[in-house]
Amino acid sequence: MSKSLQAIRGMNDILPEQTPLWRYFEGTVARLLDNYGYKQIRMPIVEFTELFKRSIGEVTDIVEKEMYTFEDRNGDSLTLRPEGTAACVRAVLEHGLTGAGQPQKLWYIGPMFRHERPQKGRYRQFHQIGLEVFNIDGPDIDAELIVLTWRLWGLLGIRDAVKLELNSLGTSESRGRYKVALVEYLSAHLDKLDEDSQRRLKTNPLRVLDTKNADTQAVLVNAPKMADYLDDESRIHFEGLKARLDAAGIPFVINTKLVRGLDYYSKTVFEWVTDKLGAQGTVCAGGRYDGLVEQMGGKPTTGVGFAMGIERLILLLETLEQVPEEISRQVDVYLCAFGEAAELAALALSEKVRDELPNLRLQVNAGAGSFKSQFKKADKSGALYALILGDDELAQQVIGFKPLRGQGEQQNIAFDALAAHLATCVVQG
Structure with missing residues (x-):
């Protein structure tokens, strides 16, 4: 007897009883972004593999272990998009949307794909809403992205369940100086690092700061801090962001270990996290990537953005019982x-x-x-x-x-x- 057909592991159907909550969430976000002047862009879910290698970084976990990559009939290497920023930057460059320094405030929604171990709140096909802003270089736009998410949490009734964490990664030059100091320190404690961190030390040392291993975290307590290596430009930018968040009354904490998992970030990085969903605590994250457009072949163009995980936010709404009664009808x-x-x-x-x-x-x-x-x-x-x-x-x-x-x-x-x-x-x- 033939095996019954089933969905691929980690790629889930969204059933009719679930879609009203999804539509409510997506509609709430779309109306909010309209009110803040963001325009929607829609990109393909498949891109040339080289796009992600050049943008995300070849030594990141995503490119090394998690991408769905295949050859098409022409022999081209294609990849199901694992994140949206690279595809958005490609579209902006291809269509000249940022020519002559033209600012762009864009948003997108859709499925992303990563071959990870499926668990609650973490899937192989998952959905994100992302925002990307180009050609606005001050901390005011960084602050706007955070302020509008704070407003969204209020609209959804989940403000008390999320916390904002901030850090600055500085410019590539200051980050390079910090990497040297960090590698020197960690190399002196190599025997106390977990196996994954030892590997990252050679390929992507900043990701060691992201470790969940308790022994490695203990070593990191006395490690050099990125803040001590920041250049003046990045320090002024970061102080400007913090001042604006204070003015807006948005609480935050500085997390010196926050680096994000993608190579293109610089200056501001941030995450909205919750302790209500177990291990999958990040519900929204992003930051600045001022060098990415140039890295992908464009003219120097500043950029900043974030992505929020729809599945995790839907799960958080259900966990907190913040599902409006009327949407179930x-x-x-x-x-x-x-x-x-x-x-x-x-x-x-x-x-x-x-x-x-x-x-x-x-x-x-x-x-x-x-x-x-x-x-x-x-x-x-x-x-x-x-x-x-x-x-x-x-x-x-x-x-x-x-x-x-x-x-x-x-x-x-x-x-x-x-x-x-x-x-x-x-x-x-």
Whole structure:
């Protein structure tokens, strides 16, 4: 017997009962970004592999171990995008969006792919919303990105569950000086480092700061600090960012071990973290990448951005019980019709009501059925009210109106008064 078809491990279906929460979250973010002046861009999910090697860094875990890479029929090496910034930068360069120093404030949404060990909040296909800003070099735009996420957490009701961590990685020159000092220090304690950190020490020493190994963390307590190697430009930029966050009343902590996992970051890096989701605590992260556009073949162009993990934020909303009650209800009114003549009238009447109340979620019964079976469907739909149309109602040009949740008696409403009555009961509360 053949094996039943299943989704690939770590790549999950989002089922109909889950999508209302996703749509609520995505809609909340989209409206907020509209209000802040960000424009949406949509990029392909497949890019040339070289794009990610040049941008993310060949010695990062993502490029070395996690990318889904394959050859197409032309022999080109292609990769399912593991993150969005590189693809966005490629699109900006290809279409000349930042020519003549033109500022751009962009956002995108979609699936990303990394071959990691699947666990709760960490999947092989996962979804992100990302923001990227080009040609604005002051700390004011860094602050705006953080301020708007703070506003988003307020809209979602999760501010008390997240914490902002900040650091500055300085310029490539100051970071280079720091790497020398860090490698010298860690090399003197090589026997106390875990195996993964020993490997990173040779390839990407800053990532040692990211370790979760307790013994290595103990060694890092007395390690050199990036702050002591910052250049004046980066220090002034970082102080400007902190001053703006203080002015906006946004609490933060300085995490000197925060480096992010991608090579292109410089100056500001930040993460929003939570302790409500176990090991997968980062829900939003980003920073500056002022050299990335030039590194990818463009003219010197400043850049800053972040990405938030949709799965983790959805999980956080569910964990904190911050799912609005109304989004679980996808139907406001369910119309039951009995008999051919009533079904024809129901179709015409429902469309007339939709013309007058375009935001009303009105479902008309399909597939006929007895009075009992249609009412069972109406109740299961989650609708607040049922409308009842049979031969008797049709003869009187009225429709039965019955509350399905809470108190209230059934009453008859004239056809021409139905929209106004529903507007009072449903659309306005």
